[in-house]
Amino acid sequence: MSALPLPRIRRPHRPRSERVDALWAMFRRLLGIPVVLFALATLVFIAMRLLPGSPTASLAGGGTNLTAEEIAQNEARASKALGLDQPLLTQYGTYLDNLVHLRFGESFFGSNSVLSLLGDALPGTIELTLAAMTVAVLLGVVTGVIAALRKGTWIDTTTRTVATVSFSLPWFALGVIAIVVFGVWLRWLPVLGRLPSSLDYHPTTNFVLLDAILQNRFELVGPWIQHLILPATTLALSMAGYITRIVRASVLDVLGDDFVRTARMKGLTESAVIRRHVLRNSWLPIVTVLGLQFGSLLGGSVITETVFSYGGVGRLLVQGVLQRDYPVVQGAALAIALLFVLVNYAVDMLYMILDPRIRKG
Amino acid sequence: MSDRTGSDPGLGTTDALAAAPVSGGAIRSARRGRDRDGRDREHRGPVAKLRRLGIGTSWPAKVSWVFLVAIVLVALAGPLLISADPVRQTSSAMLPFGSPGHLLGTDDLGRDELARLVHGARPLLFVAFASTALAAVIGTGVGLLAGYAGGIVEQVLMRAVDLALAFPSILLVILLVAAAGPGTTSLVVGVGVSLAPGLARLARALAARETARDYIVAARLGGTRTPRVLVQEILPNIAGPMVAQVVMTLSVAAGFAAGLSYLGLGIQPPTPDWGYMVQAGQEFLYSAPRLVVLPATLTLLFVVACNFVGDDLRDALDPKGTV
């Protein structure tokens, strides 16, 4: 079977050969990754060039006191400098050749290398995503477990209702409201960016936490967390509701399993049963879902990034499309897709390796 | 059997599709208990009929059904009942709540807010339903074929699904809008294509399972032609879980569409639309919060209602807990 392995709640014992099959499937999927990325690169390449509007028109327009003729000359010059005067097929060939040699090109607007732009944008996005997921998992697991243990009671109903509402929240308005309440009215938290302007920060890796350690500047950590709270919580709220549901279902499922019954019969306390058996066996679906979420957050938190002026890869992508900055869009799309594919692949591997039911099999 | 039916709704929205597979069974079993209780009481009339179908079994679900039906009715019939023009600008801008002739006041261009809210329901509903339908058709088609055919066909189709999953959906929509202009068409296609992979995975898994069953094997051996097997034999047998999942998709589509509209990628002014109204009203967050709060709340309620109704329908249509 080719697709991602199917996480199942009720998984029959698998014979060893099935496990080998599964490993083989994973290996084949690994081989498929470059194919998928190549197809994606090609699609984005074509799509960008099919778009109306050209980067050179924008570049050449820098001076509208010029005559129409002078603008046309400017445009031709820019077009030549950027290689856009070549036939499309030649451009595509050049692009693929560069790609194979891991050259991702330069932005049309200022010649920044795409890699350095990604180096500026990705860390912010990854920080934000991980922080949001941490909050979401904490919230979601606690509420999910409680709801499962109190199944059928008002606690359960309320939790599930709140969870459903929270993952339906119009997250686009949520950030704006959070800013008004916590930033403007209460003035508890900063509303802009990753660090205060007054802090002198020279990125090494651009991951603030990592840099704080590398540069031995732990005074960065406090302000960094302050700046992270609002955007991360905004993103996390909707995710948490969703995790609550998964955790609840997953825990309920495991609670019905034989080994839990056995554990209880052995006289283990309820909390020990939950810690040692239930949670350990119900986190797999959670991880799988988180993998997918991670991917969609990478390219997807455009609004959060914009509202909180949190320079990230989502905005880089959107801005690239609007400016018709082909190399930036191509590079950013590829980077997002690569991370998405790798993270999900890793999750599936983890799933296979750690699934107790497979391991025991 | 449960498949991981993740999709990438983008924009940081939560992925209800992925939630569905795991949460379904357990929630369902809890509800079925109540469901039986309900039937024991022998209700009569249409409500009882619904109850026998297993629909409207919890109070959030009931409320949601009512809200959803109401909002669809308002979207369809409301514009006929409201005389105020949602587009016509007047000089009486920014009137507050309860102004004479303008129950909910007017917006920054002097247009009746109530009329805009009523008219503004249509685009969101249309995009949500149409893109879900598109996703259902693509997803079921691709998944069915892949699951049934297996081998190289399956390989190719499922790689395409992987590709679609990895393709940032915000990029897809922006490309569509840049190429075809903003509006419902771009939104429907963008949202529909973004949500299709999740459904395709589920359909493939279900179809593969059915294909291995004796009756299909028999039908194939008996020389039944492939399209016939697919449509007449397999499709009906996977319909229950698929429909349940499609309904869940509706809420994701609604949330996604509202977000895109908010980004200015959807319906263009002056046509009223909730998502755009939230975005435009945000300018008046401090001075006239109603202009953002009303459309945002309605959008929220619509998405919440879709979720509860989706849960409810899944319980009813997929009692085996496939999804």
Added chain:
Amino acid sequence: MPDQSQGTPALRPAEPQVSRRTVLRGASLLGVGAGFGLTPLLAACGVADDGSEKSGGGSGKGGTLTLAIDSTSAVNDPAFYTTLGDWMAVDCICRGLTFISFESNEPTPDLAKSWKISDDQLTYTFTLRDGVKFHDGTTLSSADVLATLNRQFDPENKTLPKGASRPLASLGNNVASLTAEDDLTVKLVLKAPDRTVLAQLSDIGGRVISKAALDKYGSGIGKHLVGTGPFKFASATSGQSITLEAFDDFRLGRPPIDRLVLRQVQDPSAIVSSLLSGDVSATQFTPYSAVEQLKSDPSVTVHDTKEGFDAILMIDARRVPELKVRKAINLAIDRKAIVQQAFFGVGSEPDGYAIPPAQNGYDTGLADLSTKNLAQAKKLLKEAGAEGRELGLMAASDSWHPKAAQIVKQNLEDAGFKVKTTSVDPASYFSRLSDGKDDYHDLMIWERNSYVPDPNNMVGSMANPAGLYGSTITGLDTLDGVDTMAEDLLEAKNLPVGKKRTAAYSRIQRRWAEEYMVIAMLACSTNLVVSGADVKGINTAALGNHRCFMEKASV
């Protein structure tokens, strides 16, 4: 709108410059999708006081001033427009031969301490100030000026990055020679007289870069810009912020603040919120809709800056060939509604036609060219037999444009037109303007802004039949008798500032409107400058024109 921040306007002609607004826009405005809803192209440029850590050191009070900007590509190069914010940084890092403060419209000496202009108006001899230090420690000499200006004038210059827009290219086309007489004397010889040279040299494109740095970094100078300005470059992160530090040896004394941070803030509501929260303490990109709210809040100050840009409706004369119909369009427009509803009162009706109140040559005698008269509009439309004519209207999707488009659509429908509108992301907008075959090329809403306030920059650009507006966009060049317009414009441009010049421009404008009507004026407005109440000493008049003079600012 009354202008409190501006002193007595000098009646000297400053000459036209590259219009900043247009540059912006042309430069694909940052693609930040304002139009795309969220991000107004023109994002915010504000001064934010971070509160924390008012660092000492130096002569001033110290501290950090945070300006919110539209966007940053982390490239600061006077020869390459990337974003408004990037150029505001250039404005702080480098200084030019001349300087216009915007509190007065007159070019004053800066790096050039004096200049001589020959009687034939062709030769400019600049004497440089002695002993001016660059941030890299080198001393200003004529070699630096030559190296800088040659990047603007010569498209093949080796230090230009790919696609560089060279804002002074048009000046370069009129330059016969540029030479150094000695270490501190530069001679510029023109092919034809141009009274706007001194003003053009004050613009960001004319900012002088250290030759040593140019030699060292070549086309990568934008990442290591070295000038003589009050702030030196420290670091920049694309999409996030640019950090500048006070330059101790600045010619006019070290600025009071220690750090100037230009931070990208794109969401309009985020701009307002961060002004109120103090995360940003000033910006000229404040959304107009917030003006009342901000005026009533004691923690911020809303500055009155004079209206310096035109909101315009361009009409393609090739697609709307009847003058009567074009005039009917002009007569249908409700400018009061546009000022009130699209600009929230931050603006005025275009009484001086294409010349806004902030500029020399503003003549309210032209107010009749932009009045609403619906009955007359309907009458003209009937005479032309064009009732029910279908028109396509295109507007960028950011800032005030979509709202103005909605108002104009309604006005025209009231007059008897049928109007279909489209809103376009700003990057596509510029290229669609240049495409006469576009479905929506009948009517186009745009704006014209100038860094340097002069009639030539507004009228001279827009009414020139050979210019972008006159040919590509409106097709003015296809109409009868326009040849003499170009001659009149050249003549008016080279008149000394004064009544005669104003009269000449008024004459041209009247003819332009009455005989051709290819651009209807919608409103005059300004970028809304707002700062934290504790921020002092920022040049708000300049900031209102996207110019960034922060050498006296303190927090």
